[in-house]
Amino acid sequence: MNYELIKNKIINLINLGIDKNEMIRVDKKPQELIHEFDFTISKEGKTEEEMSSMIDQIIHNSVNTNHTFFMNQMYGKQHLIGVYGDILTTLLNTSMYTYEVAPIMTLIEKECIAKLSKTIWKTSGDGVFTPGGSISNMMGLMLARNAKLAHIKKEGLTNAPKFSIFLSDQAHYSFLKSAIFMGFGSDSIVKIASNEIGQMDTPSLVKAIEIEKQKNRIPLLLIGVAGTTFSGVFDELDALAMIAKENQMWYHVDAVYGGSMLFSTQEKYKFKGIEKADSVSWNLHKMMGIPLICASFLTKEKGLLNDAFAVDADYLFHDTEDDYNLGQKSLQCGRRVDALKLWLAWKHDGELGFENRIDKLIKIANSFAEKIKSNQNFELLCQPDSPIVTFRIIDTDMDNLEGNIINKMVRDQLFKEGEIIFNYAEFKGKIYLRCVISDPEIQENDINKIISKIQETLNFLKEQVEASFISLNV
Amino acid sequence: MNYELIKNKIINLINLGIDKNEMIRVDKKPQELIHEFDFTISKEGKTEEEMSSMIDQIIHNSVNTNHTFFMNQMYGKQHLIGVYGDILTTLLNTSMYTYEVAPIMTLIEKECIAKLSKTIWKTSGDGVFTPGGSISNMMGLMLARNAKLAHIKKEGLTNAPKFSIFLSDQAHYSFLKSAIFMGFGSDSIVKIASNEIGQMDTPSLVKAIEIEKQKNRIPLLLIGVAGTTFSGVFDELDALAMIAKENQMWYHVDAVYGGSMLFSTQEKYKFKGIEKADSVSWNLHKMMGIPLICASFLTKEKGLLNDAFAVDADYLFHDTEDDYNLGQKSLQCGRRVDALKLWLAWKHDGELGFENRIDKLIKIANSFAEKIKSNQNFELLCQPDSPIVTFRIIDTDMDNLEGNIINKMVRDQLFKEGEIIFNYAEFKGKIYLRCVISDPEIQENDINKIISKIQETLNFLKEQVEASFISLNV
Helix, strand or coil, X not given: CCCHHHHXXXXXXXXXXXXXXXXXXXXXXXHHHHHHCCCCCCCCCCCHHHHHHHHHHHHHCCCCCCCCCEECCCCCCCCHHHHHHHHHXXXXXXXXCCCCCXXXXXXXXXXXHHHHXXXXXXXXXXXXXXXXXHXXXXXXXXXXXXXXXXXXXXXXXXXXXXXXXXXXXXXXXXXXXXXXXXXXXXXXXXXXXXXXXXXXXXXXXXXXXXXXXXXXXXXXEEEEEECCCCCCCECCHHHHHHXXXXXXXXXXXXXXXXXXXXXXXXXXXXXXXXXXXXXXXXXXXXXXXXXXXXXXXXXXXXXXXXXXXXXXXXXXXXCCCHHHCHHHHCCCCCCCCCHHHHXXXXXXXXXXXXXXXXXXXXXXXXXXXXXXXXXXXXXXXXXXXXXXXXXXXXXXXXXXXXXXXXXXXXXXXXXXXXCCEEEEEEECCEEEEEEECCCCCCCHHHHHHHHHHHHHHHXXXXXXXXXXXXXXXX | CCCHHHHHHHHHHHHHCCCCCCCXXXXXXXXXXXXXXCCCCCCCCCCHHHHHHHXXXXXXXXXXXXXXXXXXXXXXXCCHHHHXXXXXXXXXXXXXXXXXXXXXXXXXXHHHXXXXXXXHHCCCCEEEEECCHHHHHHHHHHHXXXXXXCCHHHHCCCCCCCEEEEEECCCCCHHHHHHHHCCCCHHHEEEECECCCCCECHHHXXXXXXXXXXXXXXXXXXXXXXXXXXXXXXXXXXXXXHHHHHCCCEEEEECCCHHHHHHCCCCHHHHCCHXXXXXXXXXXXXXXXXXXXXXXXEECCCCHHHHHHCCCCXXXXXXXXXXXXXXXXXXXXXXXXXXXXXXXXXXHHHHHHHHHHHHHHHHHHHHHHHHHHCCCCEEECCCCCCCEEEXXXXXXXXXXXXXXXXXXXXXXXXXXHCXXXXXXXXXXXXXXXXXXXXXXXXXXXXXXXXXXXXXXXXXXXXHHHHHHHHHHHC
């Protein structure tokens, strides 16, 4: 078989990159796309030419997540060395379970884990790369359970006491998913109200713990968030650490988004208290632009992951040196190498380069926030803790409901046009717009463009509404 | 920053491929490798030249899993279209949670799931791509639990009855890991003895179910294996289906390795009964050579995954059309696109091409087995059910223990030399050698080479042992 045409197309894409000036997305409903494109598999294969044109259509119908104005998710603009590292990972196709089959990759993962954990705890802890933040968070629950009642590993949760897990109403939904999946039940999740910017309200936490204790439920786990999905704010990690300690709870910090800010000397102060965490989730595919997936789960104490996950599998793990068989501390068996792309980017940029990336992102977010603050048509939720700018369009003529409608309409219109895309979310009854900055090379002018585009869209929509009223009156 | 040198190196690798004639692996202990190679991250970054030489060292110190004689794991030789598809996945960097951000990828995943499930059940079921077989198996446990007692989702396992999970002693270790992780406890795992080739002994299963019932444990889940890790044999899927039904158990088939044989008309008969399974795990990165990770979890009934995993996450899932937001049936939130590489390879080869790949692998395994059978120095475990050939060196002069030592020594010596690598495993007190065939282009001559290499190594080791005796006598 001849693969030259497809190979050359892929090489060409690597050479030129996905076109920066292309639309971010083309607005199509699933049914339209199904109509246009043949998804089905046939008996006979396709020719190289047909494959090549399909690849063009796939690119055209994908979201250009590498675009500066892709601000919809908590990741985006890729780190180029990370991209080459990920391609190398594909070419080498190594599985991360044993040292035997992944010698240098095992040592690279171990180095990354040591370095990341040292960044949190000053001394190197333990950890493993995972298939994402949700599964990292799940592993936190597992270690919390093991720490409290180790016999559950053997006997299961039947007859075990009821546990309670405390987190803010802004914490990630994966904790609820985990609690259900791991047999704690959704009842074990105790959501604590957040304050006006989305941080957990600590007095409410203290009260909630008391209530749960009175119900004879054991406080198992406290979750602190370093960068919420909504506004990117940080919980008061130090205050939470103290409360966790007082109540003998496992303390897990979800730094999936915010973690990378630890690379910055000037941002480190926001993490005060994280060094008291028992475990931390930290994704590098978000703020650092490493290609998806690059997620870590880190623990302060060594050996806990092995205790939790090691099993006997004679056909695979022969060696006594389980310290080098990373499959023994992972939830997975076969596992793609996710550390290499991070390690190469880190090696290339050095610590200073990583710091620089974070400082640039924060500087842009602050400047964006300033522009919003000084514009009377907008209301800024808060000074950004991390590179997410959360705000809403305000208008003295609008009540809350109308305000919500117009904010959502503006976002949906822009999303449909596909040149600038960002997301929205509801918070305490109000709809906010939410721009995640992922490209450290974004310029002052780009930010001005986003703001004026929002205003133009607002005016356009208002005119449309008025026009429809006039036509109704006629 | 200038990335040209690294980019060109990667492009060159894609053009030439990883050298087929290179050693499969270089024998180095962790400490040697740590001594030779600088893993640490420094304050300042590295130059392009330094990066380039590091990449060379990484390749040189990785296992060449693409080599025909890499027979150590249950994957290997990559499908080239799969490789290009995986690179495209990296370049497009899309996350699989919402249709909004992954329009065409969502439809591609849905098509693959429909096609895979149709291959099992004739009508299209439901499913999702997962980060590997272990997590697919975990999802099977989750659905089994939900089917039996749905209120556990809310209330948790405390106060729930004790469950029992039945599997053969040759089933994958991930079920034990899952039972522990999900709060069932390792006590819930009931291992059924396997027969002389590694299939579950069904009379023992029937007895075990009775015993568990007498202990007031609820039979929850029966696991059938389509391709064990040891010998690649299939459980009697149809007989197990009946037993599962009689006892109102969820029936999960672990076809992680063997599943792809469903593509072959001539091999389908081995799966009789799989159409009665409630759920199936099936990895495409194994026999099909799709780059790591390409794993699926499939269910017969639609909607169960959504019931199990959907949660409310306002900042992410806006649409009512959850059928197109695949994050709602996944354990993960952010998720790499693993379906694209499979879909492209499938589209390219057509159904016939996929069938052809499997038939070639089986043909080679049979021919390999014939050669072993007709050689008096070897004992074949059994006619291979799938492309794994399991055998041992025998010698009338050796007792069992000596036989074990010599089999392991031969494997370790070859492994150390790094030109042909395969694994070993213990089964009923005997050490067997285990060659996994992953390259459909392997030739008759290659197989002869493997067999004579094993014999040479045996002779070499015998001479060494004798020489050491002689030198002792002198």
